[in-house]
Amino acid sequence: MNVSNLFDLKNNLVVITGGAGLLGKQHTEALIEANAEVVILDICKTALSDLKEYFFLEYQKEILTLEVDITKEEQILKAKELIFDKYNKYPNILINNAAIDPKFEKNSKVNKSRLENFELNQWNLEISVGLSGAMLCSKIFGIEMAKNSRGVILNIASDLGVIAPDQRLYKQDGLSDEEQNVKPVTYSVIKHGIIGLTKYIATYWADKGVRCNAFAPGGVFNNHPDEFLEKVTNLIPMKRMANVGEYKSSILFLCSDASSYMNGATLNMDGGRSVW
Numbered sequence: 581m582n583v584s585n586l587f588d589l590k591n592n593l594v595v596i597t598g599g600a601g602l603l604g605k606q607h608t609e610a611l612i613e614a615n616a617e618v619v620i621l622d623i624c625k626t627a628l629s630d631l632k633e634y635f636f637l638e639y640q641k642e643i644l645t646l647e648v649d650i651t652k653e654e655q656i657l658k659a660k661e662l663i664f665d666k667y668n669k670y671p672n673i674l675i676n677n678a679a680i681d682p683k684f685e686k687n688s689k690v691n692k693s694r695l696e697n698f699e700l701n702q703w704n705l706e707i708s709v710g711l712s713g714a715m716l717c718s719k720i721f722g723i724e725m726a727k728n729s730r731g732v733i734l735n736i737a738s739d740l741g742v743i744a745p746d747q748r749l750y751k752q753d754g755l756s757d758e759e760q761n762v763k764p765v766t767y768s769v770i771k772h773g774i775i776g777l778t779k780y781i782a783t784y785w786a787d788k789g790v791r792c793n794a795f796a797p798g799g800v801f802n803n804h805p806d807e808f809l810e811k812v813t814n815l816i817p818m819k820r821m822a823n824v825g826e827y828k829s830s831i832l833f834l835c836s837d838a839s840s841y842m843n844g845a846t847l848n849m850d851g852g853r854s855v856w
């Protein structure tokens with residue numbers, strides 16, 4: 581077989597969680613460009629309708645977008661049946677991409693991003709999306725993949741699923757230690773945890789034809805302030821952040837038969853940051 585055919589996703593049905601965000605749109609483009617059908621689950625109604633309109637205008641493609649909170653099992657189950665009603669089959673590819681990017685109040689007396697002040701309800705909220713939601717979707721869609729003896733589950737981790745955050749990146753002049761913002765503990769735990777989930781599923785359903793891998797991308801440039809950009813690029817051997825569309829080819833590789841013998845692995849793509 582010609583190797584380029586391995587990247588073709590004709591007759592593949594993909595579900596992407598948190599697909600209406602910055603990278604979800606890129607994942608969707610990659611998969612549609614490879615002829616897949618794509619269904620987006622996201623909690624944000626307006627982002628979903630913008631996304632639907634974008635793919636209709638730019639790709640002449642009617643994609644199914646469903647407003648779903650992936651922390652709610654009954655909502656995922658309902659989405660699964662709506663998908664079946666439309667396509668007469670269940671998805672054979674799942675991308676666990678949803679996560680919360682927490683914002684902490686600036687100028688607040690108590691800096692809640694810091695471990696000393698980190699609140700349990702914030703921990704529970706982020707874990708419920710980034711880990712519990714990924715587990716629930718893997719369970720609910722993975723069952724059908726295993727029954728069908730065909731499936732791919734791709735978990736979106738991060739370079740910070742492989743290394744610790746460098747808190748010096750977030751330091752601001754003129755603030756005391758207690759006032760400095762940090763990358764929250766939840767980010768590390770969720771991104772390392774999703775790599776654990778990947779290894780678990782990769783061995784659990786391997787004999788049922790379901791592969792599971794993780795993708796660990798570095799930060800994407802999204803108009804970050806110059807000061808942050810300079811600091812972060814000093815930590816990256818390639819001296820730059822990723823461009824927004826730069827992960828599309830990896831997503832396609834990981835979802836398609838091009839990666840048919842890859843299972844339980846984490847693909848790092850971070851300009852070399854995690855090897856320094």
Ligand SMILES: NC(=O)c1ccc[n+]([C@@H]2O[C@H](COP(=O)([O-])OP(=O)(O)OC[C@H]3O[C@@H](n4cnc5c(N)ncnc54)[C@H](O)[C@@H]3O)[C@@H](O)[C@H]2O)c1
Binds near residue numbers: 648679681
């Ligand atoms: N952007 C980056 O630089 C970067 C780098 C490394 C890893 N990542 C990871 O890539 C993934 C996508 O990142 P992004 O930059 O597109 O983030 P984003 O915030 O733009 O998108 C995340 C999406 O998840 C959705 N979401 C949140 N809670 C949900 C819930 N309960 N149910 C359903 N959907 C929910 C949001 O509405 C949003 O559309 C995340 O897992 C992120 O951690 C991003």
